[in-house]
Structures are given as structure tokens and as C-alpha cells.
Amino acid sequence: MRLLWAGFMAILAAGVGFSIRNGIGGQWASLFGFTGLQVGLIGGAGFSGFCFGIIIGGVIxxxxxxxxxxxxxxxxxxxxxxxxxxxxxxxxxxxxxxxxFIGTFTFSLANGTLEAVANPLVATLFPENRTHYLNILHASWPAGMILGALITLAVGSSWSWKAQLALYLVPTVIYGFMFFGQSFPRSEASAKGLSLGEMMKDVGILGGAVAGFFLYLFTRDALGGNILRGLTGSDFFVSANWNYISMAAGAGFLLWVAVITKFAIGHWLLFVLFLAHSIIGSLELGTDSWIEAINGTILSPSEGKILFIFASAMMFGLRFCAHWIEDKLKFSPITILFVCSLFAIAGLYAASGVTAIGMAFGAMLIYSIGKTFFWPTMLAVVSDRFPSTGAVAISMMGGIAMLSVGQLGGPGLGYGKDRFTAEHMKANGQTAILEANKAEKPSQWLEFEAVSALDGKKLEEAKSVAADKRTPEQKAMAEAEIAGCRKLLRTDAMLPIGMAVIYLLLLFYFKSIGGYKPLTIAEEEAAKA
Structure with missing residues (x-):
């Protein structure tokens, strides 16, 4: 139990840092003039590094x-x-x-390394009830977000953003003490002496292709477009030549997986779960990285923070109920995931139309029920159905999800906010206001067209003025951002729609083979025979 709660405290530290960073994003935009895309890229770095920590950690x-x-x-x-x-x-x-960007990336690298420890550790400690205890472990994430949000709400502008952010070091010291001197168990796969290649066989070429694709995106956009370009000032890192290098990085990873597994194709189910978890990453953590700011824009900053705390508190409490849902409602993990997808769809659509704090609480309640069980239940499914993969598969799946947030979810939502805000202004004849207050650089993401984005500093200044005292220009910018945020939430709802389709098909699959049940390595091998 001490190991369970040490892992809990480690992930809590990550949640505290994540939440405080969300709360001070507006200060960064105001202080340095960042666009929504730039804030999203920094937030995305808080997940990208996680991939390398958890995958490398899971392998070794x-x-x-x-x-x-x-x-x-x-x-x-x-x-x-x-x-x-x-x-x-x-x-x-x-x-x-x-x-x-680099500091946030390093933070996420530490978080990923910790989760490479915590997930397989808890799955090994509680093999008969993984869904329950993995949900308890990951209740620490919303607990950390609550603490971080309460910190920023309590101290507000009376503390510098640096003083606020440094507070995540407190739970860091605590988890270090709790882990110190402990002995650790070995996974079933490790205890049986399986080699890394044998553990990776179910991942195979199919799973390696998913991870390789996101590694390509990271190398091209985050490493090349942000880190190396920023360090050197050279445009080589956004050129066609660098794109080929990035493709080689992704292909190289895939080749390594193929060679180490003796070119095993991989299990189709694990491939589907990898894809589904990449969507979960962008939905749950990508949305979490923006939801406080979005609610704060539609309503008010303080109400946005209160709603964020409320949603996190719901998530924290509900994650202790996974066992009850399985035991009393007789829901399999796949059924839980399907029902959660429906709640997430309804919650995001409801959030896009709120006009008052009461409506917003209802929308966040529905959305919180939806997002609560996704991440830990997916880890339990992989541990249940693929025990021979040891720590490797669940670590790769977590890494894929985090890269999805870093390269798609975080910056994608930031780009969407910039784009939908600009489109609203153009549609309402406010192009001149947009041009007069646009950021130094356009907002561009992946292969989507570049758009003129409002300058973060000017937008924050406009929002800081009381509504009845804003100039017509300030009013136009503030109202356009609200409209952009509403459209962004409706667009974001496409993610759980895709997940619902995947989980519904998996329900039919498990029904066709006699139902869902956890497997031992011997049972897994017998099923393949």
C-alpha cells in the first residue's frame, strides 16, 4: 500500500504542476505577447516529453x-x-x-518516467482488481489539479507566477521520501524471464507504426520547429530536408520494433487500443489544458477556475468508484469506456452553449463523468488482455497518448481557438480590428492554413477592462473569443464520437468470443494457439 500511495503522490505532483501552469498561461500571454497557439505549444510540451520518459522507462x-x-x-x-x-x-x-517550452518538456519527461514506474507497479501489485486500483492511482491526477487550481485561486496576483509554479516541488519531495528504501515486485512477464522482444510481440509492426507516426510529428514540429529552430535561429529545422529526417526518425523506431520482434505483425486489438488511447490523450488532457481558460472566457476567469476545480473534484471522487461500477452494475471495462464516451459527447456540447454558472456546473458534471475512467481503465484493459507485454505495452500506450496531446490536442485546440475567433471577426465585418490587433506571427498548425491570430497581450488587456467600459474594439475582440471558444468545444466533441464507435465495435467483438475477462500469460498463449 505504501508503494500505491507513493505512486499516487508522484502523479499528484504532476497534476499540481499541470494545473498551476494552466492558471498562469494568461500571465505568460500578457507578459510575453504569446498567441493561443504559442501557449498551446508550451502546454503541449507538458505532455510530449512524457512519451519519451514512459516509453524508454517502460522498456528498461x-x-x-x-x-x-x-x-x-x-x-x-x-x-x-x-x-x-x-x-x-x-x-x-x-x-x-x-x-x-524546454522547462515544461523536462517536467513532462520526469512525469513520464514516474508513470513508467507507477502503472506496471500497481498492475503487478493488484492483478485481480486492476481497474479499481489503477483508477485509485490516477485519482491523484485530478487531486493534483484541484490543489494547483486552489493555489492559483488563493494567491492570485499577490504571488508571482514563478512562486506559484515552484510549489509543485513540495509533493515532489514527498514522493521521493515515500519511495526511498522500498523493495519492488516484478511483473508476471519479467518473473517468467521473457525477453524484451517477446514482450513486444503483441505490439509488433502495427503498434510500432502508431508510435512511429507520433514520433515523426514530434521530431518535425516540436523538436525541429520549436526547440532546435529556437536554439539555432536556422530555418533548416522547418525545411523539407528536416521533414525527411523526421520521417527517418519515425521509420527508424518502427524498424527497431520490427527487428526486435522478428517482424511480428502485432495484435490487431492492441493496435486499436493504441489508436483509441491517442484520441483519449487529445480529448482528456488536451481539453483539460484549455477548459479553464475556455470557461473563463465564456463566463469569467474566477468562475472558470471554480468550474475547473469542480470538474477535477468530480473526477477525483468518481475514480474511487470503478470497482462499484464493475461489481454492482456488472459493467465490463469496455462497457465503462463506451458509456463514458457518450457522457463526454453530451458534456462538451452542453459546455459550448452555457450562458450562466449554473448551466456550466451541469455541463462540467456531465463531462467529468465522461472523462473520469478513460485513462486508467484503458491501462487495465491492456494489462488484463496482454499480460505478456509486461510494462512495455501500457507504457507505449501512455506515451502515444501524451504525444497526441503534445502534437495534436494542445496546439490543435490553441490553433482552433485562434482560427474560430478570427473567422467570427471576419464574418461580422471586423477584419480591420483583427488586422490592427493581430499577433506578430500567424497561427499555423500541421497542414491547416495559417490564420491571423489576435495578439495575446492586446486580447488580455481587452478582457481585463470591465464589460461596460470597453471600447468598441475591445468589445469586438472579447466577444469574438467567446464565439471562438464555443465553436471549439463543439468541434472537440468529434473526438469522443470517434471513441464511442470504437468501443461499440469492441463490445460486439468481446460478446462474440464469450465476454471480457482478464488473462494470465498461459491463458493468453492458449488463446493464440
Whole structure:
């Protein structure tokens, strides 16, 4: 139990840092003039590094042991604080962006390394009830978000953003103490002496292709477009040549998986679960990284923070109920995932139309029920059905989801907010206002067209003025952002619609084979025979 709660505290530290960063994003936009896309890219870095921590950690954890990874994560958390706290008023925008991006990336690298420990550890400790205990473990995430939001709500502008952000180091020290001196179990796959290649066979070429694709996006956009371009000032890292290098990185990973598994194709079900979890990453964490700001825009900043705390509190409480849902309602993990998708669809559509705080509480309640069980229940499904993969499959799946947030969910929602806001202004004859207040650089994401985005500093200034005292120009910008946020939430609802289709098809599949049940390695091998 001490190991369970040590893992709980480790993920709580990640949630605290995530929540505080969300709460100070507006200060960064105001201080450095960032666009919504730039804020989204920094937020996305808070997930991209997670991929490398969890995948690399998941591959080596059964070889080097949990303790060494915990020490590595602890040191990375300290390093991330040192880098992230460098920017100050008056610093050039690009320099500030680069420091915040790298510091946030390092923070997520530490988080991923910790989760490479916590997920397989809990799955191994509680093999008969993985869904329940993995949900308890991940209740720490909303608990951390609640603490972080309460911190920013309590201290507000009376503390600097640096002082607020540094508070995540408190739970960091606590989890380090709780893990210290503990002995750790081995996974079933590790105990049976399976090699890495044998653990990776169910991942195979299909699963490797999913991970390789997101690695390509990261290398091209985050590493090339942001980190290396910012460090060198060279456009080579956004050129066609760099794109080929990025393709080679993704293909190289796929080739490594193919070779180590002796070109095993991989299990189709694990491939589908990888795809579904990539959508979950963008939906749950991508939306979480923006929902406070979106609600704060539609209503007010303080109400947005209160709603964020409420949604996180619902998520925290509900994650202790997974066992009751399985036991009393007789829901299989796949049924839980399907029902959650329906709630997420309804919640996002409801949130897009709120006009008062009471309506917003109802919408956030529905959405919270939807998003609560996605992540830990998916980890339980993979652990239940593919025990021979040890820590590898659940670590890769978590890494894929986090890369999805970093490269698609976080920046995609930021781009969508910029684009829908600009489209509203153009549709209402406010193009001149948009041009007069646009950011220095256009907002562009993936292969979508570049759009003129409102300058973050000017937009925050407009919103800081009381509604009845705004100039016509300020009023136009504020109202356009509200309209853009509403359309963004409706567009975001397409993600759980896709997930509902996947889970419905999986329900039919498991019904056709006699129902869902956890497998041992022996049962898994017999099923393949």
C-alpha cells in the first residue's frame, strides 16, 4: 500500500504542476505577447516529453529496476524548475518561449518516467482488481489539479507566477521520501524471464507504426520547429530536408520494433487500443489544458477556475468508484469506456452553449463523468488482455497518448481557438480590428492554413477592462473569443464520437468470443494457439 500511495503522490505532483501552469498561461500571454497557439505549444510540451520518459522507462524498467527510475524522475523535476523559472519581464519573446517550452518538456519527461514506474507497479501489485486500483492511482491526477487550481485561486496576483509554479516541488519531495528504501515486485512477464522482444510481440509492426507516426510529428514540429529552430535561429529545422529526417526518425523506431520482434505483425486489438488511447490523450488532457481558460472566457476567469476545480473534484471522487461500477452494475471495462464516451459527447456540447454558472456546473458534471475512467481503465484493459507485454505495452500506450496531446490536442485546440475567433471577426465585418490587433506571427498548425491570430497581450488587456467600459474594439475582440471558444468545444466533441464507435465495435467483438475477462500469460498463449 505504501508503494500505491507513493505512486499516487508522484502523479499528484504532476497534476499540481499541470494545473498551476494552466492558471498562469494568461500571465505568460500578457507578459510575453504569446498567441493561443504559442501557449498551446508550451502546454503541449507538458505532455510530449512524457512519451519519451514512459516509453524508454517502460522498456528498461524490468531490467534496471524501479528505484533507479524514481531517482532519475526526481532529478528531472528539479531541473525542470530551474529552467522554467528563467524567463522574466523584458526578455525577448522567442527566448522566453524557448525556456518555458524546454522547462515544461523536462517536467513532462520526469512525469513520464514516474508513470513508467507507477502503472506496471500497481498492475503487478493488484492483478485481480486492476481497474479499481489503477483508477485509485490516477485519482491523484485530478487531486493534483484541484490543489494547483486552489493555489492559483488563493494567491492570485499577490504571488508571482514563478512562486506559484515552484510549489509543485513540495509533493515532489514527498514522493521521493515515500519511495526511498522500498523493495519492488516484478511483473508476471519479467518473473517468467521473457525477453524484451517477446514482450513486444503483441505490439509488433502495427503498434510500432502508431508510435512511429507520433514520433515523426514530434521530431518535425516540436523538436525541429520549436526547440532546435529556437536554439539555432536556422530555418533548416522547418525545411523539407528536416521533414525527411523526421520521417527517418519515425521509420527508424518502427524498424527497431520490427527487428526486435522478428517482424511480428502485432495484435490487431492492441493496435486499436493504441489508436483509441491517442484520441483519449487529445480529448482528456488536451481539453483539460484549455477548459479553464475556455470557461473563463465564456463566463469569467474566477468562475472558470471554480468550474475547473469542480470538474477535477468530480473526477477525483468518481475514480474511487470503478470497482462499484464493475461489481454492482456488472459493467465490463469496455462497457465503462463506451458509456463514458457518450457522457463526454453530451458534456462538451452542453459546455459550448452555457450562458450562466449554473448551466456550466451541469455541463462540467456531465463531462467529468465522461472523462473520469478513460485513462486508467484503458491501462487495465491492456494489462488484463496482454499480460505478456509486461510494462512495455501500457507504457507505449501512455506515451502515444501524451504525444497526441503534445502534437495534436494542445496546439490543435490553441490553433482552433485562434482560427474560430478570427473567422467570427471576419464574418461580422471586423477584419480591420483583427488586422490592427493581430499577433506578430500567424497561427499555423500541421497542414491547416495559417490564420491571423489576435495578439495575446492586446486580447488580455481587452478582457481585463470591465464589460461596460470597453471600447468598441475591445468589445469586438472579447466577444469574438467567446464565439471562438464555443465553436471549439463543439468541434472537440468529434473526438469522443470517434471513441464511442470504437468501443461499440469492441463490445460486439468481446460478446462474440464469450465476454471480457482478464488473462494470465498461459491463458493468453492458449488463446493464440
Amino acid at each position: 524498467v524490468d531490467r534496471i529496476g524501479y528505484g533507479k527510475l524514481v531517482v532519475t524522475a526526481f532529478l528531472l523535476h528539479l531541473l525542470s524548475a530551474a529552467i522554467t523559472l528563467i524567463p522574466s519581464a523584458g526578455m525577448a519573446q522567442q527566448s522566453a518561449f524557448l525556456a518555458l
